[in-house]
């Protein structure tokens with residue numbers, strides 16, 4: 001029998017400030033893409049792994065850790081999943097990411113720590129699979145904050161989110177071809193449709209043979 005060669009899956013990343021709608025939109029896209037083939041939604045930090053447990057304690061303020069140590073934990077949390085991610089992609093499964101290395105770089109760089117430049121923050125993720133497309137849910141920090149109260153976790157305040165937004169902006173400018181900036185402050189259904197169309201163009205590119213790249 002002839003076996004149909006199945007190409008690799010696409011890697012599509014959602015990024016944005018807290019409360020910008022990443023979880024809602026990534027879940028909606030997951031449901032939509034299930035009609036097209038194999039697809040999974042992965043979320044970072046993955047709170048289930050050993051590093052994830054430490055990260056959660058840190059976010060809930062139960063643990064205080066050095067900023068650089070935490071940064072490397074978040075990065076290790078991604079490296080822990082790297083081989084499994086590549087295998088999944090190679091087997092033809094599309095993976096959606098609810099946050100990824102760009103969150104890692106943006107949130108630590110937003111702390112403005114001496115010596116932890118944006119480039120330093122990106123270095124620990126170099127070599128990880130690069131998203132074929134990053135969908136940035138753009139929203140002003142004040143609009144995001146008014147959506148519903150922030151939780152009690154670290155980082156969930158407007159002043160800090162403003163710094164994060166600036167860093168995301170710098171990251172988007174590094175890779176304009178693979179970032180799609182969408183207006184997250186609009187009707188949820190309209191936005192979902194826009195994202196579905198975007199995702200289909202990415203799946204198409206990948207089907208045409210676009211190679212998986214790596215973060216630099």
Ligand code: 2DT
Nearest residue numbers: 044045074099100103104107108155
């Ligand atoms: P959630 O609210 O999405 O669970 O994220 N963060 C995330 C970092 O500081 N570095 C990272 O590498 C990642 C993936 C963003 C929890 C918080 O963790 C931050 C918000």
Ligand code: MG
Nearest residue numbers: 018019153156
């Ligand atoms: Mg949060």
